[in-house]
Amino acid sequence: MAKEYETVIGLEVHVELATKTKIFCGCSTAFGGAPNTHTCPVCTGMPGTLPVLNKQVVEYAIGVGLATNCTITQYCKFDRKNYFYPDNPQNYQISQLYLPICRNGYVEIEVPEGSKKIGIHEIHMEEDAGKLIHDDWEGCSLVDYNRSGVPLIEIVSEPDMRSAEEVIAYLEKLRMIIQYLGASDCKLQEGSMRADVNLSVREVGAKEFGTRTEMKNLNSFRSIARAIEGERARQIDLIESGEAVIQETRRWDDGKEASYAMRSKEDAQDYRYFPDPDLPPVSISDEWLERIRGSQPEFREEKRKRYKETFDIPDYDIDIITDSKHMADIFEATVALGAQPKKVSNWLMVETLRILKERELDPEDIQFSPKHLAALIDLTDKKVINSTVAKEVFEVMFAEDIDPESYVEEKGLKTVNDEGALRKTVEQVIADNPQSVEDYHNGKEKAIGFLVGQTMKAMQGKADPASVNRLLKELL
Amino acid sequence: MNILDYTATELSEKIKQGEIKVTEAVEAVFERIGIKEEELHCYITLEKDKALARAEQVQRKIDSGELTGPLAGVPFAIKDNLCTEGTLTTCASKILENFVPTYSAEAVRLLEQAGVVILGKTNMDEFAMGSTTETSYYGVTKNPHNTAHVPGGSSGGSAAAVAAGECFAALGSDTGGSIRQPASYCGVVGMKPTYGTVSRYGLIAYGSSLDQIGPLTKDVRDCATILETIASHDSKDSTSMEREGTDFTSALVEDVKGMRIGIPRDYFGEGIDGEVKDKVLNAAKRLEAMGAVVEEFDLSLVEYAIPTYYTIAAAEASSNLERFDGIKYGYRVPGVEDLHPMYKRTRSEGFGPEVKRRIMLGSFVLSSGYYDAYYLKALKVKALIKKAFDEAFARYDCILGPVAPTTAPELGKSLADPIKMYLGDIYTIAVNLAGLPGISIPCGTDSKGLPIGLQLIGDCFQEKKLIQAAYTYEQGGM
């Protein structure tokens, strides 16, 4: 009989914090500048330079720790992690080993059996590395230190997850919490959220954990799910064929859908951590902690509750809208400008989600401003434009955040309210489509739909469909 | 009187009074350099043209009344581990043979703001690792008092340059005695202030928790004046401190009446040269005669300072020197196409034997399985050493002892036995471990005519007591 295996997974999640400047110097953290234009002697490891800690990094880290039920280490320190690599300009990374800022937390995820707690072992602050660009023509690599020194928190979970679904639920939960805090945009594709997967398998019922491997370079939920499936299968194959799983770091190749070991004699994995003598310890007073606790934002659960009490929109809509802090912010801001909540929700639930899905975007990528969405709703409320035109305008607004009012004006998209002109067009349509007229008179109610369509087309979409319907019925 | 016979502050006074031009002073120094430098080799880099241009600029600022401070116009030397914008900064290492910083150390910036004229960069032990200036990649420096002997180290070039009149004052750095010991060997004044008093920004790190910048000067007044100029709370150095009592020149007062001075018996035991012992104890007697209350006491833990120091300094150095990898600056071995061989060859060729020795030791004591036994243990002993000093300073205003057990050794006699060389640091390194201020002032010579230094150690932030005692001793005549 085939043995049954259980997958045991722990995650190390790196999140780039949304500070304006790097963790130890005054360089910008903006994404996508020309290479090495966001660098200075400190973040390029020039001789004699010294780090000075960005206070906002500590505040964000505490915020995330509190939101994930962690104990905050009120006396914490930075340690140096020593290893040579060109993206690491000092050849040591300033991180935290001995006294990380947060410990012993958890988040709850929804699983088929109900809710499950995933333990958080620790959260520590550290600096990001630069980027290596491979130049295959010249057979060399190029280093860009723009990202070097961007602040990170690393969230280390307990080995509490048992499937790819749980891993993704955990990541989505973390992402939501961090986005709600405004501590990061958590974009996997841009690397502002990165997950390393520690995975082992064991026979169902076994007490001891199996030997684990660490998988790196996973930059989408899809590759995380695939890598977990692949690694589980690889480890089971090894065990079944009587071979041992080796504790090692493996790199996932998304194109090949396979992982390979990153083994090197030169990579001793002995990081010689020691307290960084250049950085005095951080002492977090009770007052400071309470101040941060007091300024934590409304998280999703509270928001959901408030929406239910305040807005007359379906629970399903509330779930979707509050799933993203950004979308919830747009919703609230638009409503605050006077738009009817149900209408705002409709625009977000139908058109916005459709476009996001079509273009494979996240809710965080929404660029249009609440002011413009409110204006668009106002235009339709006042029947200045009909719903078809409104959808067209919305597409443009989604892409370019145009002001709908001036756009409608410029493009001449206003509904024609000239009864005479409309009547004339309807008469023409009736004259041009005798077959449909006959069908209608023979009881085919649907035929009127065709005639409405023809009228709208003739009016270049700028008619009020209700008026067209009324006139058609009258004239037929 | 020859220009070169003035102290730095005297010279600046003469310049401001219009009696001497800055360029005259700079030219006088370069004339002396022309005569002495070939034999002594105090400098790695000399910047004569820049210095003369700068002299003109400083002169104009003095003439216009923009520069009025006590160091305006003083020709100065800078140890080559302090970054100087636009001037080669090598740390006496091949690995930085071509490194020209685009920024200056904060201490250098403050001196330039005060109107000094930088002449060049002084020789030192490679990355400040050594006690003789013999580990420099750029050749040895000789002791101006006897060229068969070393000038001490690691700030040997700075000390020798001051002693030989190849500058009026110099900056050095002190991680385990690297200012005080060469000052002692060369017969000049050298001071290491309390840790955090002078910004380390731009000082190429050796042992970050121990490194401090300080002056090497002709007398105590110059020392106090320079220290007052370079002391700062710098937002670029997280370990630099916001502190009081940095008006060091206010302590230039001739008075030690009632000052309590402790002499550690442990500093005069085995290993100390008889002549050094006698001269240092004579100095103590002189201070006593001037009204100080002098007594002997047991400091304890003295013999543990060296192993503690070498563990901590080597560990920090192994990490601090990782950035020298041939990628961003400095030497890169040519023609090696793979990454790790490039690192290894670059570093093996770029660093000298003493630096490699300390990097190896430091990497080992931090490595998996040894961290607790060595590094953590050393940090605990450091806490005990600090406590021993705290107890001493509950009873004494300052501690008096020798700077080094002997006078300057002969060239070529020290490097063969590293541990023996390390033992020479016994009286200076505990001061760095405990973050204390220490000053070295001349207290005579041995029978060979080599200078002997007297060390005064103060409690943290109590530099003024040291300056007052040193000044009183100095004014009291030999």
Add this chain to the structure above:
Amino acid sequence: MANVIDDATIEYVGILAKLELSEEEKEQAKKDMARMLDYIDKLGELDTEGVEPMSHVFPVRNVFREDVVTNGDDRENILRNAPAEKDGMFVVPQTFEG
């Protein structure tokens, strides 16, 4: 000599420290390191039970910067000392494994 440093240890430390020693240097390093460790072992004589390791000598805490951008584009200076440069970046031996 109480401590003995073997070839494997010297080899390993060489990997950590990224130093490549000649055979002669290795032999010397084995002796030097063993002697230094013997010497450092002297610290074992002291009872440090309950002593807090002192990494910073003064109790300074919470030295922070505010989150304000102070640096602009300084690329020219950053690359000025680079042994090799291309397209505004530092050139290094190829790092991609596979």
